[in-house]
Amino acid sequence: MALSKAPYKGTRDFFPEQMRLRNYIFSKMAEVSELFAYEPYDGPMIEELDLYRAKSGEELINDQVYNFVDRGDREVAIRPEMTPTVARMVAQIHREVAKPLRWYAIPNLMRYEKPQKGRLREFWQYNGDIFGAPEGLGELECLQLAVGILKSFGANEKHFEILINDRKMVDTIFTEVLKLDPEAAAALYKIVDRSKKVPAEKTKEDAKKILISDEKTEFFTNYLALTNVADLSNLIVKYNSVSIAEMGIQDNPLYKLSLRIQEAGLSPYIKYDPTIVRGLDYYTGLVFEIFDKHPDNRRAIAGGGAFANLLAIFGEQPLPGIGFGMGEVPLTDFLKAHGLLPDTTKQHIDILIAYENVAQEKSALDIAQSMRNQKIKVEVYLGESKPKKVFSYTDKKQPHFVLLLGDEVQLKNLKTKETHKMALADVDNMINVIKGSR
Amino acid sequence: MALSKAPYKGTRDFFPEQMRLRNYIFSKMAEVSELFAYEPYDGPMIEELDLYRAKSGEELINDQVYNFVDRGDREVAIRPEMTPTVARMVAQIHREVAKPLRWYAIPNLMRYEKPQKGRLREFWQYNGDIFGAPEGLGELECLQLAVGILKSFGANEKHFEILINDRKMVDTIFTEVLKLDPEAAAALYKIVDRSKKVPAEKTKEDAKKILISDEKTEFFTNYLALTNVADLSNLIVKYNSVSIAEMGIQDNPLYKLSLRIQEAGLSPYIKYDPTIVRGLDYYTGLVFEIFDKHPDNRRAIAGGGAFANLLAIFGEQPLPGIGFGMGEVPLTDFLKAHGLLPDTTKQHIDILIAYENVAQEKSALDIAQSMRNQKIKVEVYLGESKPKKVFSYTDKKQPHFVLLLGDEVQLKNLKTKETHKMALADVDNMINVIKGSR
Numbered sequence: 033m034a035l036s037k038a039p040y041k042g043t044r045d046f047f048p049e050q051m052r053l054r055n056y057i058f059s060k061m062a063e064v065s066e067l068f069a070y071e072p073y074d075g076p077m078i079e080e081l082d083l084y085r086a087k088s089g090e091e092l093i094n095d096q097v098y099n100f101v102d103r104g105d106r107e108v109a110i111r112p113e114m115t116p117t118v119a120r121m122v123a124q125i126h127r128e129v130a131k132p133l134r135w136y137a138i139p140n141l142m143r144y145e146k147p148q149k150g151r152l153r154e155f156w157q158y159n160g161d162i163f164g165a166p167e168g169l170g171e172l173e174c175l176q177l178a179v180g181i182l183k184s185f186g187a188n189e190k191h192f193e194i195l196i197n198d199r200k201m202v203d204t205i206f207t208e209v210l211k212l213d214p215e216a217a218a219a220l221y222k223i224v225d226r227s228k229k230v231p232a233e234k235t236k237e238d239a240k241k242i243l244i245s246d247e248k249t250e251f252f253t254n255y256l257a258l259t260n261v262a263d264l265s266n267l268i269v270k271y272n273s274v275s276i277a278e279m280g281i282q283d284n285p286l287y288k289l290s291l292r293i294q295e296a297g298l299s300p301y302i303k304y305d306p307t308i309v310r311g312l313d314y315y316t317g318l319v320f321e322i323f324d325k326h327p328d329n330r331r332a333i334a335g336g337g338a339f340a341n342l343l344a345i346f347g348e349q350p351l352p353g354i355g356f357g358m359g360e361v362p363l364t365d366f367l368k369a370h371g372l373l374p375d376t377t378k379q380h381i382d383i384l385i386a387y388e389n390v391a392q393e394k395s396a397l398d399i400a401q402s403m404r405n406q407k408i409k410v411e412v413y414l415g416e417s418k419p420k421k422v423f424s425y426t427d428k429k430q431p432h433f434v435l436l437l438g439d440e441v442q443l444k445n446l447k448t449k450e451t452h453k454m455a456l457a458d459v460d461n462m463i464n465v466i467k468g469s470r
Numbered sequence: 471m472a473l474s475k476a477p478y479k480g481t482r483d484f485f486p487e488q489m490r491l492r493n494y495i496f497s498k499m500a501e502v503s504e505l506f507a508y509e510p511y512d513g514p515m516i517e518e519l520d521l522y523r524a525k526s527g528e529e530l531i532n533d534q535v536y537n538f539v540d541r542g543d544r545e546v547a548i549r550p551e552m553t554p555t556v557a558r559m560v561a562q563i564h565r566e567v568a569k570p571l572r573w574y575a576i577p578n579l580m581r582y583e584k585p586q587k588g589r590l591r592e593f594w595q596y597n598g599d600i601f602g603a604p605e606g607l608g609e610l611e612c613l614q615l616a617v618g619i620l621k622s623f624g625a626n627e628k629h630f631e632i633l634i635n636d637r638k639m640v641d642t643i644f645t646e647v648l649k650l651d652p653e654a655a656a657a658l659y660k661i662v663d664r665s666k667k668v669p670a671e672k673t674k675e676d677a678k679k680i681l682i683s684d685e686k687t688e689f690f691t692n693y694l695a696l697t698n699v700a701d702l703s704n705l706i707v708k709y710n711s712v713s714i715a716e717m718g719i720q721d722n723p724l725y726k727l728s729l730r731i732q733e734a735g736l737s738p739y740i741k742y743d744p745t746i747v748r749g750l751d752y753y754t755g756l757v758f759e760i761f762d763k764h765p766d767n768r769r770a771i772a773g774g775g776a777f778a779n780l781l782a783i784f785g786e787q788p789l790p791g792i793g794f795g796m797g798e799v800p801l802t803d804f805l806k807a808h809g810l811l812p813d814t815t816k817q818h819i820d821i822l823i824a825y826e827n828v829a830q831e832k833s834a835l836d837i838a839q840s841m842r843n844q845k846i847k848v849e850v851y852l853g854e855s856k857p858k859k860v861f862s863y864t865d866k867k868q869p870h871f872v873l874l875l876g877d878e879v880q881l882k883n884l885k886t887k888e889t890h891k892m893a894l895a896d897v898d899n900m901i902n903v904i905k906g907s908r
Contacts, residue, residue: 034785035524037562040546043514045559048573051510067842069819069849072489076481076592077515077548077578078536086473098516100538103582108478110515110548121483124475130866132852135486140515140578144541154514169852176835180842295832297839347472381507394733397614401735404505404618411507414570414607428568 042145042153052376054156057360057367058138060184061158065136068177070160073135075117081107086345087116087314096143110142114159115314115342115355122163122353123346131164131351138360150331150362158334158363161355168285170354171318171338172292178322178334178356179301186372192333195305196320198286199337201264202309205255209272216242220252227256227307247271261290261304285317316340318354324362326369333366334358381431382466386413386422388438395456396437402459408466433466445469480583480591490814492594495798495805496576498622499596503574506615508598511573513555519545524783525554525752534581548580552597553752553780553793560601560791561784569602569789576798588769588800596772596801599793606723608792609756609776610730616760616772616794617739624810630771633743634758636724637775639702640747643693647710654680658690665694665745685709699728699742723755754778756792762800764807771804772796819869820904824851824860826876833894834875840897846904871904883907 039045046054062072081099093099099109111117114137122133137159145151160177162170175194182192202224206217219242227235235256240249251271258264265281286304293302310319317338324331336356343351367373383403387396393416400410411431413422419436426434426446435454436442443452443462452465477483484492500510519537531537537547549555552575560571575597583589598615600608613632620630640662644655657680665673673694678687689709696702703719724742731740748757755776762769774794781789805811821841825834831854838848849869851860857874864872864884873892874880881890881900886907892900 035520035558035783036518037558037784039514039558040516040518040544041542043516045514045555045562046510046512047559047563048509048511051512054512055510064842066818067845067847069817069847071486071817072484072493073486074484074489074492076477076483078478078481078580078592080474080478082473098540102536104479106478117483120473120475120477121485124483125485130863134849142516154516166853172835173850173852176839292831296835345473346475379507379509380504393730397610397734401614404502407505409505409507411572412611414611415604425568 040153042147044152044154048379049377052379053364053373054360056374056376057185057363058156058158061138061181061358062136064180064184065160065177068134068173068180070134070136070162070177073118073121073137074139075111075114075121075137077111077140078108079111079117079120081109083116083120084109084112087119087342096145098142098144111139112141112143114139114141114157114357115161118159118161118355119342120346122351123343123348126163126343126348126351132170133163134161135163136160150365152361156360158358158360159355161353163351163353165352165354167317167352168288168292170352171285171289172296172298174336174354174356175293175298175302175320176296178320178336178358179298181358182322182333185367187367187370189300191325191370191372192301192322192366193325194302194320194322195308196286196289196302196318197304197306197308198284198289198318199309199315200317201281201284201286202306204281204284205268209268210243210248210252212242221309224256224307225309225311256306258306259303261286264304289318310335310337313337314339314342320356322358324366324369326366329365329369331362331365333362378430380409381411381429382409383433383435384411384413384422384426384429384431385435386417386419386437388416388418388436390416392416392437399435399459399462403463403466406463406467408463432469435462478591480585482590482592486817487815490817491802491811492798494812494814495623495801496594496596499576499619499796500574502618502622503598503615506572506611506618508572508574508600508615511556511559511575512577513549513552513559513575515549515578516546517549517555517558519547521554521558522547522550525557525780534583536580536582549577550579550581552577552579552595552795553599556597556599556793557780558784560789561781561786564601564781564786564789570608571601572599573601574598588803590799594798596796596798597793598774599791601789601791603790603792605755605790606726606730608790609723609727610734610736612774612792612794613731613736613740613758614734616758616774616796617736619796620760620771623805625805625808627738629763629808629810630739630760630804631763632740632758632760633746634724634727634740634756635742635744635746636722636727636756637747637753638755639719639722639724640744642719642722643706647706648681648686648690650680659747662694662745663747663749694744696744697741699724727756748773748775751775752777752780758794760796762804762807764804767803767807769800769803771800816868818847819849819867820847821871821873822849822851822860822864822867822869823873824855824857824875826854826856826874828854830854830875837873837897837900841901841904844901844905846901870907873900 084093097109097112102108140156142154206212223238236253239252243249308319308321315337319337321332322334334356338354340352341350385396385400400412403410434444441454441456443454522531535547535550540546578594580592583591644650661676674691677690681687746757746759753775757775759770760772772794776792778790779788823834823838838850841848872882879892879894881892
């Protein structure tokens, strides 16, 4: 029986058209990162399973990780995310290097998912992180970087929005305002975390079961609906007799960050959203998600936040970090939804060189070599061929120029339809014509 | 107990210095490939195990492949090589597309190896393939491409050599000259394949056990020592009464290819070597390996060849291909041995912007943004800071320029030590100074 030609479930074959698109997306991500002085890094595609256990707990591992036992009886896993790897790497060197560290990577990751729109088993994810930055400024830069990457694709505030929140702020509200014990607070976190995916009525009902009182439930409902962090104080004052100053709400970094966001001109992109908490993950301060505003594609393109203590699992001193991940699958859907993808169907070839007679083969190869030395992309039509056959081929491949070696030597610009008669030896002139037309 | 900070056995962490080096190497590979009109592609990091079984047989799988059973009871493997994937992909589309197909990829692969010099468990490998080319011309282009890539790193015929052979030629000699049956021929193949790794005397002894006669053994020993395909005829004539023409030796494509190699100016790089057979792999015509000539690093950097029938396992019509793989680990060792690696220890930063007073933060951010819009790589020194501290930081990071916002605005070129006094608003002028110094 013949083998299947399909790729493994939830993974993709990148034919040249798709690969050129992927290269375009990755090169923009890398370019903007470098403009912000972020440095590239990468780690292994496999890590010991304990690394993910320590960071995320047993649940995520059982659910989503491709893990197996190697021939040396080590429990290993294909990386489902990059953060544990970057933490492990930073833990090795953070004591010796100048800080802050600004790093980015675009690794391939695997998760055991049910394949669906915007979600695959193998995907690439941009990761940008800054470690050891002064509070507030690292957060701001991370948001600038995310906006910078999206703007480099031609996206703007009409296409996406960044919803931000602060985990410390949520803790203060749960503990100081709603007076919840840790268990109840954890239960309410989960309700907040899924509130975007369920009807508001359902969220209210679930919250009521934890908050009991109608008054608390109403406060909670109003709180979740806030869109501006400045309105939070008023809401708390209205509900609570304790003064804002006493609760330390105004010392929350989100207030200062909001001012910096204005200062940096990022306000059009960024909105406060108390429903963003990013699960029970390792974040300890700022959390954010970037959403597509397109009505048909209301999905998160990216997410991230600040973490105080990722190095603790390695027995290292705390080093604060802020980072975000941007998956290439939801990003591509986003760019497609807004018509921001370039056309990558055609290969870019500067010139096709063809010859009518085998005696001209050496000349064709020599000219090709001279042109490649000048960074011209040359395809040699392999084997002697009549012009008719060559032109049927150029119709498909659409090179910019074609050079025909026959009784005459003709250089044709297939875009302008111009034809130049050339001497075989006049390669410099051919090169000038090609470069001049760029 | 604290977690290990080391990467999984046989894999590497790419810190920025190493990652810049990897990016440099990959970008050269991609650039040269595109100059030869090769198109980029990629496939999944995981394939169904049957794909490797069908191509390589059970032995290689048991030995070297990272395989496991997924949660859906599929036997899968992390790709140990790219050829089965590219064959699977070409099998999907070859009937609809213009030929030849010229493709390249630089995937990460994993093999269960004992880590040692030049060999790791996870590594990247350049793969370049051409499918559906006229015989001889695809082979030549593949060799040109390999030479082109190595030359792009500054390597030349003093640094490397390409040893070539032809599997059909070997078959003719084993069958027509040595009159071996298929079993004996296969045994002799294995002896040839490991002849570079054992003393010549041992090879001769082993061959004698198969060839029995002293005369055949002597022919075989002389044959293995050939360095020029033109000498092969004389050797056969000397040994054998059957005429060369009768055996079809002179019709072997290696003769014609040798002429084309001369024609294309590749002779200085390429040598005939009958010991190159590339195992019992799927090659059916040309086979070649590229060796480092450095006495301390006599290793293969790359290898490849022609294959007539890779699509057969998918039940598709034969489509001839020629391709080669070049591992980033032996290539890096090669470039290092010859002093051809660039210095990637330092990050390239055009300018560091620092401010003495928090009131200048907004100006610093604004200037940074304007410069990034002009493709200038800007690091903002986060937080207000005295010049002394800033200069201790620039000593470490070595940006090209530093912009100090204090009582005055100073733009310093740290390479020339020139200082320009600037007005805060004169960002255009700053940009001109930076761009002018490139």
